[in-house]
Amino acid sequence: MLDTTYNVETPEGIDLRARAAGPVPRILAYAVDVFYRSLILTAVGFALLFAGIAGDGIWLVCAFLLEWFYPVFFEVLRGGQTPGKKAFGLMVVNDNLTPISWGASFVRNLLRFADFLPFAYATGIISMTLGRHFQRLGDLAAATLVVYREEERAPVALPDTTPLPPPQNLRQQDQQAVVSLLERHQDLSEARQQELANLLEPITRKKGSDALSYLRSVGSWLLGGRG
Amino acid sequence: MQIKNLAVRARLRFPWESVDLGIALARKHWGKLFIAWLIPAAPLLALCYWLFPESPVLSILLIWWLKPVFDRLPLFMISRALFGSPESVRTALKHFFSVNRRDWFLGLTLRRLSPTRSFDMPITVLEQSTGRARTSRIGVLHRKHSGAATWLTLTLFHIETFLLIALSMLVFLFIPEQYVEGIEWIPLLQGDILWVKWLYFSLYLLVMAAVAPFYIVSGFCLYIGRRIELEGWDIEIQFRDLLERQQREQESRRRHIPGATTLIFLCSLIFGALIPSPSASAAPVETPQQAQEHIDEILADEDFHQVREISGWRKKEKPETEAAKEKIPEWLINFIEWLFENSKDKAEAEIDDEVKWGSTIAKILELLLWIGLVCSLGYLLWRHHEKILQSLKWQSKPKKIQPAPETLFGLDVRQSSLPDDVCAEVMRLWVEGDKRASLGLLYRATLSHLIEDFEFYFGDHLTESECAQLVQVRQQEPNEVQRPVSPALSQFVQELTANWQQLAYAHRPPKEAQVSSLCSQWQEEFGNDR
Numbered sequence: 001m002l003d004t005t006y007n008v009e010t011p012e013g014i015d016l017r018a019r020a021a022g023p024v025p026r027i028l029a030y031a032v033d034v035f036y037r038s039l040i041l042t043a044v045g046f047a048l049l050f051a052g053i054a055g056d057g058i059w060l061v062c063a064f065l066l067e068w069f070y071p072v073f074f075e076v077l078r079g080g081q082t083p084g085k086k087a088f089g090l091m092v093v094n095d096n097l098t099p100i101s102w103g104a105s106f107v108r109n110l111l112r113f114a115d116f117l118p119f120a121y122a123t124g125i126i127s128m129t130l131g132r133h134f135q136r137l138g139d140l141a142a143a144t145l146v147v148y149r150e151e152e153r154a155p156v157a158l159p160d161t162t163p164l165p166p167p168q169n170l171r172q173q174d175q176q177a178v179v180s181l182l183e184r185h186q187d188l189s190e191a192r193q194q195e196l197a198n199l200l201e202p203i204t205r206k207k208g209s210d211a212l213s214y215l216r217s218v219g220s221w222l223l224g225g226r227g
Numbered sequence: 228m229q230i231k232n233l234a235v236r237a238r239l240r241f242p243w244e245s246v247d248l249g250i251a252l253a254r255k256h257w258g259k260l261f262i263a264w265l266i267p268a269a270p271l272l273a274l275c276y277w278l279f280p281e282s283p284v285l286s287i288l289l290i291w292w293l294k295p296v297f298d299r300l301p302l303f304m305i306s307r308a309l310f311g312s313p314e315s316v317r318t319a320l321k322h323f324f325s326v327n328r329r330d331w332f333l334g335l336t337l338r339r340l341s342p343t344r345s346f347d348m349p350i351t352v353l354e355q356s357t358g359r360a361r362t363s364r365i366g367v368l369h370r371k372h373s374g375a376a377t378w379l380t381l382t383l384f385h386i387e388t389f390l391l392i393a394l395s396m397l398v399f400l401f402i403p404e405q406y407v408e409g410i411e412w413i414p415l416l417q418g419d420i421l422w423v424k425w426l427y428f429s430l431y432l433l434v435m436a437a438v439a440p441f442y443i444v445s446g447f448c449l450y451i452g453r454r455i456e457l458e459g460w461d462i463e464i465q466f467r468d469l470l471e472r473q474q475r476e477q478e479s480r481r482r483h484i485p486g487a488t489t490l491i492f493l494c495s496l497i498f499g500a501l502i503p504s505p506s507a508s509a510a511p512v513e514t515p516q517q518a519q520e521h522i523d524e525i526l527a528d529e530d531f532h533q534v535r536e537i538s539g540w541r542k543k544e545k546p547e548t549e550a551a552k553e554k555i556p557e558w559l560i561n562f563i564e565w566l567f568e569n570s571k572d573k574a575e576a577e578i579d580d581e582v583k584w585g586s587t588i589a590k591i592l593e594l595l596l597w598i599g600l601v602c603s604l605g606y607l608l609w610r611h612h613e614k615i616l617q618s619l620k621w622q623s624k625p626k627k628i629q630p631a632p633e634t635l636f637g638l639d640v641r642q643s644s645l646p647d648d649v650c651a652e653v654m655r656l657w658v659e660g661d662k663r664a665s666l667g668l669l670y671r672a673t674l675s676h677l678i679e680d681f682e683f684y685f686g687d688h689l690t691e692s693e694c695a696q697l698v699q700v701r702q703q704e705p706n707e708v709q710r711p712v713s714p715a716l717s718q719f720v721q722e723l724t725a726n727w728q729q730l731a732y733a734h735r736p737p738k739e740a741q742v743s744s745l746c747s748q749w750q751e752e753f754g755n756d757r
Contacts, residue, residue, distance in 0.1 A: 002255065003236040004247045013531075022247030024382050024445070088243065118400055122393030125386060129250060129441065148244065169473065177465035180239075188459050196459055199466040203473060 006133050006145060008097050016097050018147040023128040025088045026146055032084030037066050068109060075105045081149070091149045095133075104142040111138035156183050163225035164217035167203055175222050182219030230460050231468075232311035235451075237461040242375030245452030249445030256308055260301040260440035262316050265432075267323065268297050272432055276425060283421065287428040294435070295334045295344065299326045299352050301443045306353055309451070326352055343369070345446020346376035372453050376446060383442045390434050395427070559603075566596060635685055635694075638667060640675045650746040650754070662736045669745060670727045673720065676753045681710050695724040719748045 008016045044062050048055030074082040080091035080100050092100050092108070115124030115136045124136040133145055159182075166175070181188075181196060188196075197204075197211035206214050230237075235248060253260065268290055275286035303326045304319045330351050341347065350356055350364055369376075402410075414420055455461055513521065525531075608615070634640060646652040649672045656665035677683045677698065685694050701709070702717035723745055729735045 001236045002234060002248070002252060003238075004244060004251055005236075019244055020247070021243070022250045024246050024250070024379055025243040027382055027386070028378060089241075119393040119396040120389035122390055125390070130254060134247065134250070148241070169476075170469070173465055174469045177462045177469075181459065181462050184459065184462075187456065192458055196462050196466060199463065199470065202470060 004134075006097075006147065008095075018093070018097055018145070020133045021088075021090050021146045021148055022134045023125060025090060026128065026134070027125070029082070029084035029088045029090055032087050033071070033082050034084075036083055037070060040066060071109045072102070072105045075100050075109075076102055085146070089149050089151065090146050092144055092146050095143045095145045097145075097147075100144055104144050107142035108138035108144050111141050114138070157186075158182060158220065158223075159185055159216060161213065161217045161220045161225075163221035164214065165221055166218045178215055178219045179222050182216050182223070185216070229310060230463055233460070233464065234309050234311060235448075237455050237464050239456055239461065240452045242372045242449060242452065245372075245449045246375060246379055246445045248452070249448030250441055252305065252309070252448060253440045253444035256305060256313075256444075257440050259313075259316050260304060260443070261436055263300050263304055263319055264297050264439045265436040266316070266320065267300070268293075268432060268436065272429065280421070283424040283428050287431060290432060291435070292335070292339065294439070295339065295348070296327055296331065298345070298348065298439060298443050301440055302326075302348055302352055302447060305440075305444050305447055306349070309447075329355060330357055342380045343373050343376040343446075344380060345442050346372060346379075346449050347446075348443070349447055349450045367457070368450065368453050371456075372449050376449055379442070379445055379449070383438055383445075387431075387434055387438050390438070391431055394430055394434065555607075563600070566593075566600075569593075635674055635687075636691060638671045638674070640671055640678060642675045642679055645672050645675060650750050653746055654743065657739065657742055663730060666727055666730050666737070666742065669742075669749060670723055672753070673723055673749065677720070680753070681712060691724050691728055695720050713752075715748075716752050719745070719752060723749075 004020050004022065006018045006020045008018075010016060041059070041063055045059055048059050051058065071082050074085075075092050078086075080093055085091060092105070094100055094104060112121075112124070115121050115127065115138055117123050124138075127136045127140070128134045131140070135145060139145060161182075166178070170178070181193065185193065194208055194212050197215050198207055200215065201207055201211065204211050204214055235252065240248065271293070272286060272290055275289065276283075279286060300319060300323050303322055304314055304316075307314050307319075334351070338344065338347070346368070347365055350361055350368070354364065356364055415423060646668075649668065653665050653669045656662075656668065674685065674694070677694075678685065681701075683694075683697060683701075685697070689697070698712055698720045699717050702712040702714055705711040726737045726741065726745065729737065
């Protein structure tokens with residue numbers, strides 16, 4: 001089964017799962033960062049107009065610092081998110097899914113130079129596309145990973161049902177499917193929901209809207225509701 | 228289309244995740260899709276080259292405009308692959324015209340510049356809906372995913388451009404330096420040379436063919452992601468899975484001999500009747516200790532232990548004594564070299580007026596560095612002076628003048644401790660009967676004079692007779708540095724020593740005449756000194 005998830009098992013036997021982010025959102029996030037950086041540099045440039053040659057020097061120092069340390073600053077101190085990454089819900093983590101450290105952030109950002117070669121981040125793009133977890137060279141060197149940040153989901157409005165205990169032998173995935181059917185009652189068409197519910201007729205011994213309302217009751221029970 | 232054959236995990240995805248999944252899927256099937264895209268496109272470019280060799284730009288524009296035509300075949304192939312029946316390039320090529328039959332004209336005119344092209348393509352090619360049905364379908368699908376689809380098109384268009392430039396840069400980087408000078412860039416960059424243009428555009432065709440699979444498959448996965456969301460494919464797959472499992476279990480239950488199950492049932496009933504206590508059915512309750520042991524036992528099992536062999540390079544830890552070996556460290560040598568080089572630069576820099584203050588600071592720094600250098604050299608010399616001296620064979624001579632001992636054999640031999648008139652004191656003590664003190668004083672006075680006047684060195688380790696021997700040796704073999712000893716003195720020392728030994732160790736005092744004779748001899752030898 002092909003998927004873009006990244007799994008880590010901790011020594012305690014807990015499976016951690018993250019969703020690795022691919023080249024397209026990462027390139028766009030980088031573009032956003034470049035936009036912000038050039039905005040800052042333009043502002044600094046105008047502010048330093050009066051300063052003559054010294055202003056040029058200061059501007060160049062600012063450009064250097066922004067180019068190399070803007071990402072490091074945000075990645076380490078702002079939860080792995082530069083403003084661009086934040087806009088796309090991305091974050092950088094170590095490849096064991098711990099928060100990124102100073103060293104790793106420095107390495108992955110200094111190695112942008114290698115990813116840039118021969119021009120316009122061609123190596124980085126190719127490396128991201130070919131890598132199993134969409135890592136560019138800097139990520140591989142620093143053992144880091146760009147993943148989607150888990151956002152808290154807003155609670156969904158559930159239809160009114162009386163909770164009913166589920167049939168036996170439901171595994172965790174089955175239960176999740178039943179709950180998902182309940183939660184997506186607004187996204188899926190009524191006919192499709194009944195069709196899905198009819199699939200389980202040999203187990204539920206019900207058809208059509210009865211089956212659907214029964215499955216919804218079961219889902220409500222699984223979510224913790226008790227009649 | 229069998230949903231249960233889906234080759235990717237069906238789950239709810241954000242649009243960007245669907246795009247990522249498309250990248251991963253395209254990577255898996257890239258070779259086939261690349262060939263399937265290139266096989267119709269490359270001959271067309273060759274044909275253009277043959278027909279209109281003068282207009283490469285128009286030719287590549289034609290290819291670029293016909294992209295939707297070339298894109299449909301890879302889409303067809305990936306849809307087959309996604310539902311578990313992948314086709315080879317050869318069989319897929321037979322479908323080239325059939326997939327392009329529908330809506331090709333609209334695709335090449337009105338919808339050519341649509342930013343969501345790859346997302347919409349499956350609706351035309353796979354669902355085969357046209358006209359009003361297609362519009363309403365797109366309306367439903369677009370609601371959440373059109374943004375991602377648009378950005379996908381924009382991003383991959385730019386990636387195509389960047390990759391083309393990067394490839395050209397790569398070619399440029401590989402031109403040897405001596406040839407770079409001879410290249411005339413202006414006609415090359417303006418595109419005046421025809422064959423260079425054709426070469427460049429063939430390169431562009433390759434880049435398009437390489438990027439196209441990612442574009443097509445990403446759009447397709449966006450489409451699939453949207454359908455999973457709209458139609459609950461994940462739920463359907465899970466329900467079908469549950470049903471299948473249930474049926475399998477029932478089947479395996481049916482396969483058991485029914486008699487056996489009844490028998491077991493009966494047995495359990497009988498047991499239940501025989502043993503009245505309800506606790507019999509439950510497992511014996513474990514105490515916490517037993518439970519802990521049980522847990523430890525399970526945790527000791529192999530399932531909970533992974534042995535991994537990791538090999539790699541890491542720095543050896545050397546003992547510090549070795550690290551602190553006396554050697555001029557490398558950095559010092561580098562530093563000195565750097566210093567010499569820099570001092571030249573500084574001289575040049577001084578010429579420049581604007582950086583005068585800079586050179587002043589540099590001078591100060593240079594001075595500080597020189598001081599540091601001298602100090603460290605001095606420290607090194609001091610630290611290793613013994614070794615250096617040894618290596619130069621400059622062994623320092625043992626010191627000539629050693630401090631005269633203050634006491635010998637428990638006797639105070641400083642001249643200051645002697646009375647003014649030694650002989651009178653000796654005789655007075657002798658008469659008083661303190662013979663030991665009397666002769667002791669005489670011996671003491673003799674030694675004292677030998678040490679101070681004749682510069683004898685009597686070490687602590689010598690006995691009285693060894694001291695006497697030293698005097699005899701000097702008398703027999705006089706050296707030029709030290710004051711010679713007369714035979715009479717030598718004779719006197721021998722005699723006195725013998726007498727003193729007799730008294731001190733054997734308690735045999737000499738006769739009074741002997742003592743007075745020794746006194747007079749002493750007076751002769753040393754008495755005139757004062």
